[in-house]
Amino acid sequence: xxxxxxxxxxMISILTSSNCWANDIYVNQVGDDFTLNVIQDxxxxxxxxxxxxxxxxxxxxxxxxxxxxxxxxxxxxxxxxGTLGDDNKVVIAHATxxxxxxxxxxxIGIIGDRNKVQNFFSNHSSGSxxxxxxxxxxxxETNILITGDDNYVKVDSDSYGExxxxxxxxxxxxxxTLWQRSMxxxxxIDVTNAGGPVTATIHQLGSSxxxxxxxxxxxxxxxxxxxxxxxxxxQY
Numbered sequence: 005x006x007x008x009x010x011x012x013x014x015m016i017s018i019l020t021s022s023n024c025w026a027n028d029i030y031v032n033q034v035g036d037d038f039t040l041n042v043i044q045d046x047x048x049x050x051x052x053x054x055x056x057x058x059x060x061x062x063x064x065x066x067x068x069x070x071x072x073x074x075x076x077x078x079x080x081x082x083x084x085x086g087t088l089g090d091d092n093k094v095v096i097a098h099a100t101x102x103x104x105x106x107x108x109x110x111x112i113g114i115i116g117d118r119n120k121v122q123n124f125f126s127n128h129s130s131g132s133x134x135x136x137x138x139x140x141x142x143x144x145e146t147n148i149l150i151t152g153d154d155n156y157v158k159v160d161s162d163s164y165g166e167x168x169x170x171x172x173x174x175x176x177x178x179x180x181t182l183w184q185r186s187m188x189x190x191x192x193i194d195v196t197n198a199g200g201p202v203t204a205t206i207h208q209l210g211s212s213x214x215x216x217x218x219x220x221x222x223x224x225x226x227x228x229x230x231x232x233x234x235x236x237x238x239q240y
Contacts, residue, residue, distance in 0.1 A: 032056055036079040044087045053083050054097035079106035079142075090116045090152075097124040098144070100165070106142035117152040117175070125161035143168070144186070153177055161186065169193075173202075180204045188218045195233075196226040202233040209239070 027046055031053045042051055055078040078099055085094050098108040110123045125144040144161050146169040153175040159182045161167045166188040171180055174196045182191055182205070189208040208219040219239040227233035 033078065033081070034076045036081075038078065038080070039082045039084075041084045042086070044085075044092070045089060047089045047091055049087050049089055049092045050095075051085055051087070051093070052095040053085075054095075055081065055099040056097070078108065080108075082107070082109045082111075084111045085113070087114045087119075088116060090118055092116055092119045094119075094121045095124075096122070097126065099126050100142060100144065107145070108142065109145040110147070112146075112148045112150075114150045114155075115152060118154045119150055119152055120156045121148060121150070122158045123148070123160070125167070142166075146170070148172070151175060155179070157181070159183070166190075176201075178202045182206045184208045184219075185210070189220065191221040191223075193222070194224040197228065197233070199228050201229050202227055204234070205236045207238045 027044060027049050029042055029044070029051045031040060033040070033053065033055050040053065044051060055076050076099055081098060083096055085096070087094060092114055094112055094114070096110050096112070098110070100106065100108055108125060112121055112123065114121065123146050142165045144165065144167045146159050148157060148159070148171045150157065150173045155173050155175055155178045157171060157173060157180045159169050159171065161169075161183065162185045165186055167184045167186040168190045169182055169184065170192045171182065172194040173180060176197050176199055178195055178197060180193060180195055180203070182193065184191060184207065187210065191206055191208065193204050193206060195202045195204050202225060204223060204225060206221055206223065208221060221237055221239070223235055223237065225233055225235050
């Protein structure tokens with residue numbers, strides 16, 4: 005996981021010297037062994053990636069539908085996104101591959117205010133496959149680093165295998181929601197503010213077709229809000 009976190013930091017460092025002004029990027033990807041690097045600089049940036057054939061099947065940052073089983077299976081897909089500016093939206097939707105050796109990974113870095121990030125790992129739809137850990141295994145990894153105010157982060161993963169999430173948000177009025185469901189869940193959340201409220205909600209549970217999973221969570225919250233900050237952790 006340290007390697008992935010270093011990638012998120014690298015995306016931040018690239019942003020400080022980039023002159024890329026492409027504000028709207030949509031990527032629909034089908035296939036294996038895919039790596040994508042995206043740098044955006046400016047205001048009102050939007051980046052959307054999904055392993056599917058059309059935008060209509062991607063789940064957008066407001067949570068508008070697609071089903072958990074949507075998407076083409078993709079093994080070893082890595083998406084690196086870096087954004088510099090305000091009013092940014094980053095939407096990434098992976099469809100997990102087949103077998104226990106596949107990897108799907110997102111590394112997201114943002115500097116700016118009023119940011120929205122959603123990273124989603126779904127089970128691919130392959131018709132009449134059996135529900136076994138051989139079908140939906142592998143590793144799902146998320147690394148997010150945001151500096152700014154009014155940030156919204158949502159990470160959602162539902163699959164067999166292992167799930168790793170490391171999220172660091174610095175600024176005021178932040179909200180982080182993490183939902184992990186797999187056989188082995190690991191989360192590290194660091195939320196820092198300088199006066200505004202902060203909310204962090206983490207849910208971890210066993211895989212959909214197993215009763216229990218291995219859950220591990222580390223939560224750091226630095227809060228100067230006189231009304232306090234909410235941190236909720238549920239594991240089962």
